[in-house]
Amino acid sequence: MFSDLAKMGKYLGQAAKMMVGQPDYEAYVQHMRLTHPERTPMTYEEFFRERENARYGGGSGKCC
Amino acid sequence: MNKLKESIGWIAVALAGAIAFAYIALNRGENVSAISLVVAAVATYFIAYRYYGLYIANKVLSVDPTRMTPAWKHNDGLDYVPTNKWVLYGHHFAAIAGAGPLVGPVLAAQMGYLPGMMWILAGVVLAGAVQDFMVLFISSRRDGRSLGDLIKTELGVIPGVIALFGAFLIMVIILAVLAMIVVKALADSPWGTFTVAATIPIAIFMGIYLRYIRPGKIGEISIVGFILLIAAILLGGQVAASPTWSAMFTFDGKQLTWMLIGYGFVAAVLPVWLLLAPRDYLSTFLKIGTITGLAVGILFVAPNMQMPPLTKFIDGTGPVWSGSPFPFLFITIACGAVSGFHALISSGTSPKLLDNERNAAFIGYGGMLMESFVAIMALVAASVIDPGVYFAMNSPGAVIGKTAVEAAQVISQWGFVITPDVLLQTATDVGEKSIISRAGGAPTLAVGMAHIISGALGGKGMMAFWYHFAILFEALFILTAVDAGTRAGRFMLQDLLGTFIPSLKRTDKLVPNLLATGLCVMFWGYFLYQGVVDPLGGINTLWPLFGVANQMLAAVALILCTVVLFKMKRERYAWVTILPTCWLLACTLTAGWQKIFHAKPSIGFLAQASRYSKAIESGQLLAPAKSVAQMQQVVLNQYIDAGLCALFMFVVISILFFGVRACMKAYALNHRTDKETTFEALPEGASV
Numbered sequence: 234m235f236s237d238l239a240k241m242g243k244y245l246g247q248a249a250k251m252m253v254g255q256p257d258y259e260a261y262v263q264h265m266r267l268t269h270p271e272r273t274p275m276t277y278e279e280f281f282r283e284r285e286n287a288r289y290g291g292g293s294g295k296c297c
Numbered sequence: 298m299n300k301l302k303e304s305i306g307w308i309a310v311a312l313a314g315a316i317a318f319a320y321i322a323l324n325r326g327e328n329v330s331a332i333s334l335v336v337a338a339v340a341t342y343f344i345a346y347r348y349y350g351l352y353i354a355n356k357v358l359s360v361d362p363t364r365m366t367p368a369w370k371h372n373d374g375l376d377y378v379p380t381n382k383w384v385l386y387g388h389h390f391a392a393i394a395g396a397g398p399l400v401g402p403v404l405a406a407q408m409g410y411l412p413g414m415m416w417i418l419a420g421v422v423l424a425g426a427v428q429d430f431m432v433l434f435i436s437s438r439r440d441g442r443s444l445g446d447l448i449k450t451e452l453g454v455i456p457g458v459i460a461l462f463g464a465f466l467i468m469v470i471i472l473a474v475l476a477m478i479v480v481k482a483l484a485d486s487p488w489g490t491f492t493v494a495a496t497i498p499i500a501i502f503m504g505i506y507l508r509y510i511r512p513g514k515i516g517e518i519s520i521v522g523f524i525l526l527i528a529a530i531l532l533g534g535q536v537a538a539s540p541t542w543s544a545m546f547t548f549d550g551k552q553l554t555w556m557l558i559g560y561g562f563v564a565a566v567l568p569v570w571l572l573l574a575p576r577d578y579l580s581t582f583l584k585i586g587t588i589t590g591l592a593v594g595i596l597f598v599a600p601n602m603q604m605p606p607l608t609k610f611i612d613g614t615g616p617v618w619s620g621s622p623f624p625f626l627f628i629t630i631a632c633g634a635v636s637g638f639h640a641l642i643s644s645g646t647s648p649k650l651l652d653n654e655r656n657a658a659f660i661g662y663g664g665m666l667m668e669s670f671v672a673i674m675a676l677v678a679a680s681v682i683d684p685g686v687y688f689a690m691n692s693p694g695a696v697i698g699k700t701a702v703e704a705a706q707v708i709s710q711w712g713f714v715i716t717p718d719v720l721l722q723t724a725t726d727v728g729e730k731s732i733i734s735r736a737g738g739a740p741t742l743a744v745g746m747a748h749i750i751s752g753a754l755g756g757k758g759m760m761a762f763w764y765h766f767a768i769l770f771e772a773l774f775i776l777t778a779v780d781a782g783t784r785a786g787r788f789m790l791q792d793l794l795g796t797f798i799p800s801l802k803r804t805d806k807l808v809p810n811l812l813a814t815g816l817c818v819m820f821w822g823y824f825l826y827q828g829v830v831d832p833l834g835g836i837n838t839l840w841p842l843f844g845v846a847n848q849m850l851a852a853v854a855l856i857l858c859t860v861v862l863f864k865m866k867r868e869r870y871a872w873v874t875i876l877p878t879c880w881l882l883a884c885t886l887t888a889g890w891q892k893i894f895h896a897k898p899s900i901g902f903l904a905q906a907s908r909y910s911k912a913i914e915s916g917q918l919l920a921p922a923k924s925v926a927q928m929q930q931v932v933l934n935q936y937i938d939a940g941l942c943a944l945f946m947f948v949v950i951s952i953l954f955f956g957v958r959a960c961m962k963a964y965a966l967n968h969r970t971d972k973e974t975t976f977e978a979l980p981e982g983a984s985v
Contacts, residue, residue, distance in 0.1 A: 250386035250515065253578050262375030281513035289569035289781065
């Protein structure tokens, strides 16, 4: 029951971040560790800025 | 046994929907509850998803759960990330939902709530959701590429370029019409102007916090930002009450127009982390929160519909916008029924996050159903207020006059009996000097929302607060759209100009940046200004142009889907896209033609131009122009609008031509010719 609630909270947090274009940082680190162990993953701060620029800097449109 | 249970469940949903529809259709009394509309709509969505959305998924497209999606194939933890379907649903919905589904239904309510409701439901099930879902599917089978790219590869380079050019024009019109909604809501409203202006320093503070103080902590700073917003609303009430302060924040439409144009330019040049991004965080969370709040409010308060199901303006003589239900109702409500703009989102970030094709219907079809529900709620909000108030707020001053006494008299003659006192009282309740001729949807929606939410929270004393909350909520994400859209337009323009002068392509250089941004702002600023000074109130000119443009983009996207079905040799299912394409072409081409050539000046651009030309020749002054020069400006504006309308028609007709040609070619061949990426199996255990 409590683990379900915790899981739901995690998904809600992820959903809120994904709505503003921020994917899950842990998943990114996990991915880097598994597939590119030779590279150092970005810190959360770098990751955040990279995503912020990718979302807004490229000039993708918003919907009406 | 489970199968039986499922069938019983679906029969119950169908029955609930049928009873709600029957109740709405047969009830000729006064008391139709908004709940019945909600039940009818939700039942329709469930049935449509289960029996049409999944039919498209399994039979028409035959989605393949064993196929690797781009999110797995190109997984980089950044752009391509396999994402839980509920998380992706939220992302997709937040990206497609904007001001569109809130405004169109409000404007359409002049014909009564029934026509708008029928079109919202029929449109979303058969056209809008189909488009969003199929474009998502097509893009996800092509590495998540964009609509322009998809048209280029499946239809050819020329149609691809034409479609991109069309998308740029649409962007210009969208920005102009969105900005105009803000202008109409803030004109002569010190309270509204103060709160909206306050969002700029609030956002900048958030931006600096996120950059330097506690980088990346969106959650905590959004809460702080939200509290500051509420404080700004409360402070706005004090500003409006003080004579000196309120004078500082009182502007007319033209002044606000220039301020918005200047703002758009500066905001699009500033670094994104400073203003655009933090305000987008605020506006996104506020949007989702307010929409949820509105839904809960409607269920909790269960208001009765005050607007009749059909008004006498079904004959096309309505004051809010002119023209008969066909084709104009179907372009007035664009988002919420079908919106071409969604094709850009469905071929943008969402296909790169899709974890399994099995979930494409839930995201694409289901996401659009939710947007349609927002449109139904907007229709409800516009219909639960006194129809007299609705018409006072949405009719242009040229028709109902400027004072409450004049307006009440004209509107009562239309059969919607209202006293000047009610109009004045409503204005006082929401903390404004006047509510007359505040077209554009946002203020009406705000009164409706204030009516509903204050019924649940705070009572009448809180109406002014909720009204300005609703105005702020709309202005916030409209301004975000203006920033982001100007930026997007600038990139498109630099790309276009760069083909002629390569040095202009450099997006990192200051001079090309300023030049392209300036041009982009000038384009939408021109249409905004012309809308604000328009004799018939702007909405009459700009909203149909926007609707035509948006639906035409939808027709283009659906033509792409049809071509892909033919190339996949699944043409026996192509009626799924051909049917809505034909309907959209019929609506938009008729509307485009009438907007250009209709003999009535309130509908046809050329007729309006010649009315003003004739007056100039005979030396008459036609209101609201105050000089011959202004009248000449009106004439020029009408010609430009007619030209733009003709361009939209050219775009869609040429895409239709290329589409039909591609379909015929594919039909003659006996093998598949679509440009799908080759099948790769999803690795064992790949799920999120």
